[in-house]
Amino acid sequence: MKGAVEFPLDLTELSFRAAGESLVRRTVLPSGVRIVTEQVPGSRSLTIGYWVAVGSRDEQPGHFGSTHFLEHLLFKGTAERSALDIAIAFDAVGGEHNAMTAKEYTCYYAKVQDRDLNMAVEVLTDMITSSLLDPAEFETERGVILEELAMADDDPADVANERFFQAVMGTHPLGRPIGGRPDTIRDATRDAVWEHYRANYRPQDLVVTVAGAVDHDVLVAAVTRSLLQAGWDLGEYAAPVGRRSGTAAVINQGQPVSVVHRPLEQANLLIGVPGLVAADDRRVAMNVLTSIFGGGMSSRLFQEVREKRGLAYSVYAFAPGYSDAGIFGMYAGCTPAKAGQVTEIMLDELHRLAEHGVTANEMKRASGQLSGASALALEDSDTRMSRLGRSEITLGEFVDLDEALRRLALVTADDVQQLAADMVSRPFSVAAVGALEEDAFDAVLSRRTVPQPPS
Template sequence: MVTTHTCENGLRIVSEHIPHFRSVAVGVFVKAGSRDETPEENGITHFIEHMLFKGTETRTAKQIAREFDRIGGDINAYTSKEYTCYYAKVLDHHAEHAVRVIADMFFNSVMDPAEIDKERQVVLEEISMTEDMADDDVHEQLWRVMYPRHSIGAPILGTAETLPRFTKEKITEFMDRFYTPENTVVSIAGNITPHVIKVVEELFGSFRKKETPKIHLLPDFSSGFSFKKKDTEQGHLCLGYPGLSLNDPDIYSLSVLNNILGGSMSSRLFQEIREERGLAYSVYSYHSAYSDHGTLAIYGGTADEQIPELQEVILQSLETMRKQGLGQEEVLDSKEQLKGNLMLGLESTSSRMSRNGKQELMLGRHQEYDEILSLIDAVSMEKVESLLSLISGQPAVSIIRSKEASS
């Protein structure tokens, strides 16, 4: 059972006691992502994520790493477009120690200017690595095309131009704006004890920062085009369409449609493009849902000279789906797949912690698993087919091909 406790300072603690597990996963979720950045700040949220691992007033970066290695645990973090998460997974009897180390990083990171200078180079290498990987870069280019005038289309890592602007003062100012109690959720799942929850409240329930009003402008989807030449043997293609937000009542219907389109090995695109035509090794679709909008994207990678054919086949497949509709059996199969994925995720304390934390942070509510299964069962073929209208307009297109290719 998921329990939520709101501390006096407004911070929320979400816990799920799973006594038959021997592990505990804990995550600190902050509602601050790349969409919250100004153009000059692009990448600072991700940079802060890095800096919290670079040492506190009592621990060096090496000591933080060694403390988790010594207890056989893992600690990591990631930044998304709408939030940042710092998380750890340890054996249950090390849970309190994990909470204390993460709290130390969260509140006492020193942000040494010398370490900031070094970390700029680390992130610059991370940016270069992403740009070198064409199958990653093509997705970044797609987001730039879909949202050219909105921060949600900007890269989470930032750019070589923005990195030099991140000083200790800029970092502190950004954290003062977003790393506030009302903006933070601590999620913990596994074989937890009341004592561990008490420690979380003692460490996180008393800090105070003034909440700054945040205004999110609705992203305006654009059906533009991006073509990039790169020294690569394979070509890469992405198509993007508007999707649905996290709160949309049809979100499960769209998940069913995505499975049918390209979300599994039995999907339309996988069967047509890989199995029937042998046109690509990797082809899939995915839906990214955010607080106020969503995006449905399709990716395919193939021999460079076959990119035009790949794009044509994908568009033909979408047109066939719109004209002929869907089959009752594939809708039922997709629903079962969704339910299976959901239930298999219950076997991991990390996935439960992550799911609970994100739901509390982004939705402010929790759905019981039986409720979600009922919502998936209630998805009708008519509703799924009505969402085919999402892929009826002009898509955003991103293509990466070899330097010899023409657009």
């Protein structure tokens, strides 16, 4: 393939060769079900995912936490299979199965040998279409989820991350926690979760992606057969659900500083600003910026904060992107008494990059790091399966390794500097968990100046 391949929602069949001679095929059934495969030469296993484009951001008042709650419940049994039956089906063949709830989608997935594809399709289809949401199991799983939230609340890094998203994103739905809060889980009713289930798990919502040793026609037949057996009406026409708007939303900062005081030996510190949407043309430049600034042991943050000053063990930058918003952030774990100093150093390094740019050697290292990491990641069918899901649900296009490397080669040092200047011009938020107070950051943040983007 040359360039990205678009995934139009109204195109029923699509087929092309991608980098490494993998074969990508896509079918949209009349009912709106989308099936996308990547057949990888030499594979003996595959990863299959059942996706619905509903995540925590889509929940309405009274349903907060329902998406994650439902993810748990779909493993608890159907009319055909108990929870134990579902577990045995995969354990008996040495397979793996799990699920993930994210802010913009939910995915139920399995990894099996190629010979076990039909079993995986049958079990995952049964879970997706025919969950009982048994009242007794509902109450049991409520306790499990509350324990999961309690475990997360005992992890200061998790707490800091949740506070960070709230601080940066403000009232935007992306700022809400994926798993809900203990009070919303205690208040959740089976009727509310059932309503959420029936509203979002329909043929036009479903995307099935498989990567590895897969025959597309065999998969389409298996998925169609299993959905019909489950009672879904595949003969009734329905257009696939539309993708979310890629227009950047207006983000109103939640709060500049959010501190959770806990008597810990280390402070977990996050600093950042609203970033780029997933489809922004500058996403590749953002990857280069993140690599140079805080993406490895040779990065500026690692060298300055850890190697030169010994102020932290873990320090890095990150930049997740969603359909209409994103975040650019920095993390460090440090002694509470040094939190203000570490914050100042990280902000100074970002300002220095925005004002003076990056070197040719840094650009070369970033290119090598990103291209190598991309190639190595694609050795795993899980990564390829997830790439198909994100291509279908979020981006509306497929980008193979060759196209990704071509785009990477087009990024210039000026692109990176201009993007850094854009980031430092945005309102910073700080979130921290540890033995410190909010005023620990006041002096640092008040001294920040905004450099002008280079001409």
